[in-house]
Amino acid sequence: MSEEPKAKKKKGGGMKMILLIVVAMVVGGAGAAGGLYAAGFFSPKEEGPKEDPNKPVLVLAGESAEEIAKAHAVPHGDAAAAAAHGSAHGKGIDLPTPANPTAYQATYFQLQQPFTSNMSDTDAFAQISIAVSTYYDLRVIDAIKTHEMAIRSQVLMMLAQQPQESLLTPEGKRALQGRIKGIINDILKQKTGFGGVDNVYFTNFVIQ
Missing domain, CATH: 3.30.479.30 (Band 7 domain)
Structure with a gap:
């Protein structure tokens, strides 16, 4: 009877360890992603050149x-x-x-x-x-x-x-x-x- 609580404590301690590992991976992943972003790997997509509003456009047949x-x-x-x-x-x-x-x-x-x-x-x-x-x-x-x-x-x-x-x-x-x-x-x-x-x-x- 005295050993049953110990087993439960061990199981609880194992779950805590798993949670700590997951948190560490998430934090570490976020840090790595931040590092890659800073290095330019995930830089926002550059927009192409904007269309010049002064540029004439083609006129379809029948249009004015x-x-x-x-x-x-x-x-x-x-x-x-x-x-x-x-x-x-x-x-x-x-x-x-x-x-x-x-x-x-x-x-x-x-x-x-x-x-x-x-x-x-x-x-x-x-x-x-x-x-x-x-x-x-x-x-x-x-x-x-x-x-x-x-x-x-x-x-x-x-x-x-x-x-x-x-x-x-x-x-x-x-x-x-x-x-x-x-x-x-x-x-x-x-x-x-x-x-x-x-x-x-x-x-x-x-x-x-």
């Missing part, structure tokens, strides 16, 4: 480029700051042509004044009128209107460097379209942070 631009409009000061930030950290982004253009709405814009310049190798001059298209919202067209002076200057400088013969062939005209498109997108990227012009069209082309 103007309404989408209004819906995504940001205050003028914020837009200017975003453009300045983009210019300070690179040459801006050339927005790509969508893989399936038929799913999107193209917007066209005619530059009102023609471009007139002498040729580089003759006394002849070229006079061209151009229009542009974009699959992005109206902010691309608004940017072209805002920075038309810079666009006109660069296009005229490039046009004055072209020999007459190169502009008399279909291949030469297509190459000129590509150069003008590049100039416009480069200026938009510098001024706003984004390009967006998909194509350039000649609405008048005269060499005299």
